[in-house]
Amino acid sequence: MLVQKKLLHLPEPFVTESGVALKRPQIVYDDGGNPDGPVILITHGGFADQHVAGRYCAEDPTPGWWDGLIGPGKAIDTDTFRVLCMNALGSMYGSTSPLTMNPDTGCRYGPHFPPITLIDMARYQKAFLDAIGVEELHLVAGPAMGAMTALQLAALYPELIGAAVAVAGCGRTPPAALAANQFIINVLTMDPAFQGGWYDLVRPLAAMKTVHQFLRIMSVHEDLLKTAVWDAVHEGVQAQAERGRAISRYLTATLDIDVRDRDPNCYITLLGAINSYDLGRDVGDYEAGVLRIQCPVLLLSVDTDTVYRLEWAEEVADILNTRMAGQARIGLIDSPWGHLGSIKETEQLCDFIASFVAAL
Amino acid sequence: MLVQKKLLHLPEPFVTESGVALKRPQIVYDDGGNPDGPVILITHGGFADQHVAGRYCAEDPTPGWWDGLIGPGKAIDTDTFRVLCMNALGSMYGSTSPLTMNPDTGCRYGPHFPPITLIDMARYQKAFLDAIGVEELHLVAGPAMGAMTALQLAALYPELIGAAVAVAGCGRTPPAALAANQFIINVLTMDPAFQGGWYDLVRPLAAMKTVHQFLRIMSVHEDLLKTAVWDAVHEGVQAQAERGRAISRYLTATLDIDVRDRDPNCYITLLGAINSYDLGRDVGDYEAGVLRIQCPVLLLSVDTDTVYRLEWAEEVADILNTRMAGQARIGLIDSPWGHLGSIKETEQLCDFIASFVAAL
Numbered sequence: 001m002l003v004q005k006k007l008l009h010l011p012e013p014f015v016t017e018s019g020v021a022l023k024r025p026q027i028v029y030d031d032g033g034n035p036d037g038p039v040i041l042i043t044h045g046g047f048a049d050q051h052v053a054g055r056y057c058a059e060d061p062t063p064g065w066w067d068g069l070i071g072p073g074k075a076i077d078t079d080t081f082r083v084l085c086m087n088a089l090g091s092m093y094g095s096t097s098p099l100t101m102n103p104d105t106g107c108r109y110g111p112h113f114p115p116i117t118l119i120d121m122a123r124y125q126k127a128f129l130d131a132i133g134v135e136e137l138h139l140v141a142g143p144a145m146g147a148m149t150a151l152q153l154a155a156l157y158p159e160l161i162g163a164a165v166a167v168a169g170c171g172r173t174p175p176a177a178l179a180a181n182q183f184i185i186n187v188l189t190m191d192p193a194f195q196g197g198w199y200d201l202v203r204p205l206a207a208m209k210t211v212h213q214f215l216r217i218m219s220v221h222e223d224l225l226k227t228a229v230w231d232a233v234h235e236g237v238q239a240q241a242e243r244g245r246a247i248s249r250y251l252t253a254t255l256d257i258d259v260r261d262r263d264p265n266c267y268i269t270l271l272g273a274i275n276s277y278d279l280g281r282d283v284g285d286y287e288a289g290v291l292r293i294q295c296p297v298l299l300l301s302v303d304t305d306t307v308y309r310l311e312w313a314e315e316v317a318d319i320l321n322t323r324m325a326g327q328a329r330i331g332l333i334d335s336p337w338g339h340l341g342s343i344k345e346t347e348q349l350c351d352f353i354a355s356f357v358a359a360l
Numbered sequence: 361m362l363v364q365k366k367l368l369h370l371p372e373p374f375v376t377e378s379g380v381a382l383k384r385p386q387i388v389y390d391d392g393g394n395p396d397g398p399v400i401l402i403t404h405g406g407f408a409d410q411h412v413a414g415r416y417c418a419e420d421p422t423p424g425w426w427d428g429l430i431g432p433g434k435a436i437d438t439d440t441f442r443v444l445c446m447n448a449l450g451s452m453y454g455s456t457s458p459l460t461m462n463p464d465t466g467c468r469y470g471p472h473f474p475p476i477t478l479i480d481m482a483r484y485q486k487a488f489l490d491a492i493g494v495e496e497l498h499l500v501a502g503p504a505m506g507a508m509t510a511l512q513l514a515a516l517y518p519e520l521i522g523a524a525v526a527v528a529g530c531g532r533t534p535p536a537a538l539a540a541n542q543f544i545i546n547v548l549t550m551d552p553a554f555q556g557g558w559y560d561l562v563r564p565l566a567a568m569k570t571v572h573q574f575l576r577i578m579s580v581h582e583d584l585l586k587t588a589v590w591d592a593v594h595e596g597v598q599a600q601a602e603r604g605r606a607i608s609r610y611l612t613a614t615l616d617i618d619v620r621d622r623d624p625n626c627y628i629t630l631l632g633a634i635n636s637y638d639l640g641r642d643v644g645d646y647e648a649g650v651l652r653i654q655c656p657v658l659l660l661s662v663d664t665d666t667v668y669r670l671e672w673a674e675e676v677a678d679i680l681n682t683r684m685a686g687q688a689r690i691g692l693i694d695s696p697w698g699h700l701g702s703i704k705e706t707e708q709l710c711d712f713i714a715s716f717v718a719a720l
Contacts, residue, residue: 183573210550216539240532
C-alpha cells in the first residue's frame with residue numbers, strides 16, 4: 001500500500017497549557033487508505049513517527065511500524081477506512097518541536113521550547129483534524145504514548161471518538177514509568193555536552209547512547225534476552241565470557257542507527273508530556289476524568305511488559321465497566337518481548353483489534 | 361555489639377584466573393562475636409563493605425548493614441558464633457582493588473587491575489581463612505553478590521562449608537542482571553571524563569550519578585515507589601507535576617552521598633566478576649557445577665525482586681534436591697522493596713535464617 005506524507009500549517013497559533021503561543025504550527029502526517037471512508041486515527045508511541053503503515057513509494061525499503069495491522073484486507077482495512085497518523089507535537093519528525101524554527105527569532109526553539117502536556121498533544125491532534133475537516137473518528141488507536149493520546153482524546157472529545165484502542169495503555173503514567181522517564185531526562189541534562197540544551201553540532205552522544213541502552217533493557221523482557229543471547233551460548237569454560245560479549249553486542253548493536261536522527265531536547269519535551277499524563281489531572285479527580293470517556297474501549301497489555309503492566313489497564317477498565325458493563329474490554333498479549341510486544345506481536349494485535357472493530 | 365576492623369596481608373601473591381600475580385595482597389575485615397565459637401562467614405553484596413554488624417566504637421553512628429540479623433541473641437547469635445566478613449577482592453573499601461597500590465609501580469592499579477571472576481573472589485576468601493587459621497565454617501551467608509560468593513565457596517570447597525544461605529541468590533547470573541551490569545560498565549566507560557580509567561581528581565561524575573539513579577530504579581520495586589512518592593500526592597490539577605518532583609527527588613536525594621567514596625574502576629571490576637558467575641563455568645557443565653555443593657542450602661528470594669527472581673533460586677534448589685531431597689530449601693520474602701528486600705526485611709530474614717541455623 002502506498003501512503004502520502006503531507007505537511008500542514010495550522011491557521012492559528014497553538015497555545016500550550018503553559019500559556020505559550022506557538023506561531024505557524026506545523027504538522028507532518030501520513031494519509032492513506034480509502035479517501036472517502038470513515039476515518040481511523042493512529043497515534044504513535046513516544047519516540048516513533050507518523051509513518052504507521054504502507055510505503056511512501058515502491059522503492060521505500062521500510063514499511064510503517066504497524067504495517068502488519070493496517071492495509072488492504074488487514075485488521076484495520078484500508079479498503080474501507082481512511083487512516084491518518086500525525087507526528088506528535090514535540091516529536092522530532094517534522095511537526096512543531098524543539099527542532100523547528102521559532103518564527104519570532106529565526107532560530108530553532110531548542111531548550112526554549114515550552115514544556116507541553118499530554119493534553120496539549122491531544123489538543124494538537126484535534127486542531128489537526130479540524131484543519132483537514134475531519135469531524136468524526138471511527139476509531140483512534142495507538143501503542144504506549146499513542147495509547148495515552150487515544151484515551152486523552154476520548155476523554156476530552158467524547159463526541160469525536162467512536163471507539164478507542166490503547167495498547168500498553170493506562171489512565172495515568174505508572175510510577176515505574178515516571179521514574180524511568182525522569183531518569184532519562186536526568187541523564188540527558190547531566191551530560192556536560194548537553195550545554196543546557198544549546199548543543200548544536202556536538203550533541204550529548206554519551207548520554208544518548210546511555211538512554212538507548214537503558215531503553216533496550218526496560219523495553220524488552222528477560223525471557224527474550226535469555227533466548228537470544230544466553231541459551232545460544234554452549235555450556236563450557238568460555239560460556240560466561242561469550243554471554244557477556246553477546247549481551248554487550250545486544251545492548252550496543254543498533255546504537256549508531258538508534259541515536260542518529262534523535263534530538264535530546266525533543267526527548268525531554270516528549271518525556272515531560274508523558275509524565276504529565278493523568279486522565280484526572282484537568283478535572284482534579286482521576287475517576288471523574290476517566291468517566292468522561294463514552295465510547296467502547298479496548299485495552300491491550302503485554303504479559304511481560306514490566307512498566308505498562310496489566311493492572312494499569314485494568315484500573316481504567318474497572319472504572320468504565322462499573323458505570324456501564326462491557327464498555328471496556330481487556331486483552332492480554334502473550335509475548336516474550338515486554339513493552340515492545342505492543343509493536344511486535346502483529347498476529348495477536350490483529351486478532352484482538354479485528355474482532356473489536358468488527359463489533360463496532 | 362562492638363566489632364573490630366582489621367587489616368591483613370596474605371603471605372603469598374594472589375594469582376588471578378587470568379594469570380596475573382597480585383603482590384602483597386591485602387584484606388580488610390570485620391571480626392566480632394565469640395572469638396572461640398564456631399565461625400560464620402558473611403559475604404557482602406556488590407557495592408557494600410565488610411561492616412556487616414555491630415559498631416566499631418560506642419560513638420560509631422551507623423551499625424553494619426545486616427545488624428538486624430547478627431548480634432547477641434539475634435538470628436546469628438554472636439554469643440555463640442564468631443562472625444567474620446572481609447571486604448571482597450576488587451571492592452573499594454580497603455582490600456586489594458584498582459584503588460590499592462601496585463607494589464611494582466608505586467602507583468594505583470587503576471584500569472590496569474586485572475579482570476577478576478567470582479571464582480577469584482571465592483579463592484580470595486579461602487586464602488583469607490587460611491591466613492587466619494580458620495579450617496571450618498559453620499555457615500556462610502550473604503545477599504546478592506554475597507550469595508554468589510557463598511554458593512561459589514560451597515561448590516569449590518565442600519569440605520570447608522557446613523551450610524550456606526544465599527539471599528537474592530542464583531547459580532548463575534541471570535540475563536537481566538548480565539544486561540544491567542554490562543549497561544553500567546558501558547555508561548562508565550563512555551563518559552569522556554573516564555579517560556580510559558585514568559581519571560584522578562576529576563572523576564566521571566555524570567556517569568556515576570547515572571549509574572546510581574539506575575540502581576535505584578532497578579533495586580526497588582514500583583510498589584514502594586507508588587507508596588512513597590505517588591500516593592502521598594493529593595489528587596488535583598497540580599498532582600502530576602508534584603508526582604514528577606517527588607520522583608525526581610527520590611532519584612537524586614542521596615546521590616552526593618551515594619557516589620562520594622565510590623570508584624568507577626572498582627565498579628567495573630566487581631560487575632565483571634559478577635557477570636562471570638556461573639557455578640558450571642570451571643567444569644563446563646552447570647548441573648555438575650552445582651552438584652559439587654554438599655551442604656544444606658537455604659535460598660531466600662524477594663517476591664518483588666525483578667532481577668534476582670525466585671526462578672533463579674529454584675534452578676539451584678531443583679538440581680540439589682533431585683539428588684538429595686531436602687538439601688536445599690527455598691524461602692520467599694514478602695516485600696515491596698524489590699532487590700533491596702535482601703537487606704531491608706530484617707524480621708523475615710531473621711525468621712528464615714534462625715530456623716535454618718537451629719536445624720543444622
